Amino acid sequence: MSLFGYTRAGQEPGAPRPPSPLLWIALIALIAGLLVLAFAWLAGWIGRDRVTAQAFTDSIEATGPPHPGFRRAHTKGVCVSGSFQGTPEGVALSSARVFAQRQVPVLGRLSIGGGDPHGPDANARVRSMALQLVSDDGQEWRTAMNSFPFFAVPTAEAFLEQTRAGIPDPATGKPDPAKMAAVLEKYPSARAFQQWAKTAPWSNSWANTAYNGVNSFRFTAADGRSRDVRWSMRPQAEFVEMTADQRAQAGLDYLADEFQQRLAQGPVRWDMWVTIAEEGDPVDDPSQVWPMQRRQVKVGTLSLAAMQPQADGACRDLNYDPLILPSGIAGSGDPILAARSAVYSQSFNRREREIANGTGAAATGKEGAK
Numbered sequence: 180m181s182l183f184g185y186t187r188a189g190q191e192p193g194a195p196r197p198p199s200p201l202l203w204i205a206l207i208a209l210i211a212g213l214l215v216l217a218f219a220w221l222a223g224w225i226g227r228d229r230v231t232a233q234a235f236t237d238s239i240e241a242t243g244p245p246h247p248g249f250r251r252a253h254t255k256g257v258c259v260s261g262s263f264q265g266t267p268e269g270v271a272l273s274s275a276r277v278f279a280q281r282q283v284p285v286l287g288r289l290s291i292g293g294g295d296p297h298g299p300d301a302n303a304r305v306r307s308m309a310l311q312l313v314s315d316d317g318q319e320w321r322t323a324m325n326s327f328p329f330f331a332v333p334t335a336e337a338f339l340e341q342t343r344a345g346i347p348d349p350a351t352g353k354p355d356p357a358k359m360a361a362v363l364e365k366y367p368s369a370r371a372f373q374q375w376a377k378t379a380p381w382s383n384s385w386a387n388t389a390y391n392g393v394n395s396f397r398f399t400a401a402d403g404r405s406r407d408v409r410w411s412m413r414p415q416a417e418f419v420e421m422t423a424d425q426r427a428q429a430g431l432d433y434l435a436d437e438f439q440q441r442l443a444q445g446p447v448r449w450d451m452w453v454t455i456a457e458e459g460d461p462v463d464d465p466s467q468v469w470p471m472q473r474r475q476v477k478v479g480t481l482s483l484a485a486m487q488p489q490a491d492g493a494c495r496d497l498n499y500d501p502l503i504l505p506s507g508i509a510g511s512g513d514p515i516l517a518a519r520s521a522v523y524s525q526s527f528n529r530r531e532r533e534i535a536n537g538t539g540a541a542a543t544g545k546e547g548a549k
Contacts, residue, residue: 239526260284260493261446261483265283268476272406272453275506276314276316283312286313287311291306300429300433306390306434308325308388308390309499321498321500321501323501324411328393330372331466384416384419396409397510397511407462408455411454412451442485446484451480454473501519501523
């Protein structure tokens, strides 16, 4: 019996009333709204201060003029190829097949820092090496390393803050010095990085530059033992310093031209070393250098034998996501590592769309795409 003395047709007296259709409509609308909000949140359309891949990539793009079809950072580079040969010491540290296989094919990229695909090679303070190793069990290892020995800031939030400080002021066309000064004041590691950039000697070649994976990773051996490590590529070529006068007189594509001349004489090689962390080392902070006395192990040798322009080279359409890893190697909890992976993906998707819709440099036939 209802309050008005009757029941609905087919409904027994005292039975619970079915929910109102309006209630179902409201519930569906609420769920749909939450899904829309979640999608907008992940896409970066709301919560502008959130550290998202979109926010990062937007900020990187805002630091300079657009170059559709190119990588957003480390824009200028060349494709390289060769092989990697692991060591028994590498096998003892990680079960990854790349250390046990006699030779692993490598597809890589050598590049310079900055977002100008046509900038002068010799003026770039940061030089970079990215590699893809594919072992005979089909697993991939991708890594992206840089010539600096540590990262400038400790967190993804600080990384975004630093990037935004480099965006030019529309009134002056240059970054606001006060914003960058605030970043330097806030983060001691940023000041240390600036000091490195000012004082560290410049190598005169990609070939005699050391490249550091400043993020931490975890090696797991076949016996199940795990260790936190950082790796670096140390050149077999002798270091030669490049003076300021030499940089000023160098050609636009100096590094690429010089590297091609070296390859004409034979493969260029680096030894891969890993540093093993000990208890208490800052595994998740790439802005902190581990103590020099930590154990270091040579795990392999990289040999590069060929170079191609990136406009039509095999590395052009490859995303060197540092979290594409084989069994036996895993990422750490380093937030910068996760941020790099997400931003690389965002940048890759954008430039692929630009090339596909005809606005990218690769689609127009311009040299150096991506």
